[in-house]
Amino acid sequence: MDKYAEPKMQAASENQASDTTNTPEPLLNTIMVAISNLKQTLEPKLGTVTRDVSLLRADLQKMTDKVNKARN
Secondary structure (H helix, E strand, C coil): CHHHHHHHHHHHHHHHHHCCCCCCHHHHHHHHHHHHHHHHHHHHHHHHHHHHHHHHHHHHHHHHHHHHHHHC
C-alpha cells in the first residue's frame, strides 16, 4: 500500500503545511487513493481465488459422491 500512497502522502503533507485551516481533505484524498489502488490490486486476485474455491468444491463433491457410492 505504501508504494502507491507515498507520492500522494507527500503532496498531502505539503498541502497541509500551506493550509492554515488544517482541513483533513488532503489526508482523506490520500486514503481514498490508497483504497482505490488496493482495490485494483486485489479484485483480480479475488476472482482467481473464487474460481479456485469453486473448482475445489466440485472436486470435493465428486470425491464425496464416490465415497457414498462405494459405501452402498
